[in-house]
Amino acid sequence: MRYKLGIIGAGKIGEAILAGSLAKGLLAPSDVILSVRTEQHRQNLEEKYHAATVLHNREVAKQSEIILISVKPRTIFEVLQEIADIIPDESVVVSTAAGVTLESMQTRLARKIALIRAMPNLGVSVCEGMTALAPARFTEEDKVEKVKQLFESVGRAIVLDEQYMDAVTGLSGSGPAYVYLIIEALADGGVKMGLPREVSIELAAQTVLGAAKTVLVTGEHPAKLKDQVTTPAGSTIDGLMELEDGGLRVTLIKAVVKATERAHQLLHK
Structure with a gap:
């Protein structure tokens, strides 16, 4: 099975993007796979959205075109090291971890993988979010556009150079x-x-x-x-x-x- 979107860490941001993309018709439940930490959370999300929900991050990473990692900044490197060897070459990794640079994530991946840093805000929970996307230089434009469309399902999204991301954090x-x-x-x-x-x-x-x-x-x-x-x-x-x-x-x-x-x-x- 090949999923269009895999979400690692379906917390507030991850679940908001899931809900928005389904509500806007951008994705169907069969297009999405999620990974969470507890069985209770897994059952709740699967019942609510009817999307495949698992307990293992690697299962998400190996089957997804877009791999959205929506975890706390202190956890992001651990997740990247866990899945680095199993990410398909044609996939794109998107991180919503605030303050974590493209360079530091690329180092943990130890591979040249399409990578985008995202800074959404709380408005995504009501489909009125503002998200800035900073892609790595070698990330193909079609992948950037797909990720932009994903975040536009929960508000507005713009593509910026990474040098502006601290200011984006301070403003939006x-x-x-x-x-x-x-x-x-x-x-x-x-x-x-x-x-x-x-x-x-x-x-x-x-x-x-x-x-x-x-x-x-x-x-x-x-x-x-x-x-x-x-x-x-x-x-x-x-x-x-x-x-x-x-x-x-x-x-x-x-x-x-x-x-x-x-x-x-x-x-x-």
């Missing part, structure tokens, strides 16, 4: 946490002004979703869209003045810079 990888904080703060503001908590959260979350979608759909610069909301002598300009006075803009920039620097430090430990 960590970014959902920044936005959750903003949503929480907006909701707190609504509560302060008398709105019920659940109403405030819904208003804040949908407002952020709508604003983000407007940027993506229109392609307009955020500053131009901001100006469309800001009428002369209206309420919005007063709110914007408070945000500028509080340093929101520079604080968010600093957050991306700090997270990027931390990602780089973790890589070079």
Whole structure:
């Protein structure tokens, strides 16, 4: 049996990609094989998705065109060494382990195998993720395109040079946490002004979703869209003045810079 996709480590990211690719019709259950660590998890996933689910990573590696390794960074090298000798020459290995370089993975594989480093974010769990893909230089374009399509089934995906991956981690990888904080703060503001908590959260979350979608759909610069909301002598300009006075803009920039620097430090430990 030859599977189009093999997933090693069906945690939050791995399962999200499985669910999204099946829901969008990109893959059928018969196209996928998964490996997990426990029998209970194996049974649960097999019953839920009707895809072949096993307990052995090597079984996945030897039968898959795309081998998606979605494990913790501390585990990735152990997995690569375990499967290196059995990966088919025509397969492509994709890693979602944050901070783990292509060079370090290639060293563990000890073979010239098509390799892609991926940085998805939590949005993949609701098919609104943002993923950056950094392929090794010798990875064929058709394989890169197949992997890109896989991640596009759970959101958006772009292909970048690996030198940008720390910045991707600091922006879109960590970014959902920044936005959750903003949503929480907006909701707190609504509560302060008398709105019920659940109403405030819904208003804040949908407002952020709508604003983000407007940027993506229109392609307009955020500053131009901001100006469309800001009428002369209206309420919005007063709110914007408070945000500028509080340093929101520079604080968010600093957050991306700090997270990027931390990602780089973790890589070079």
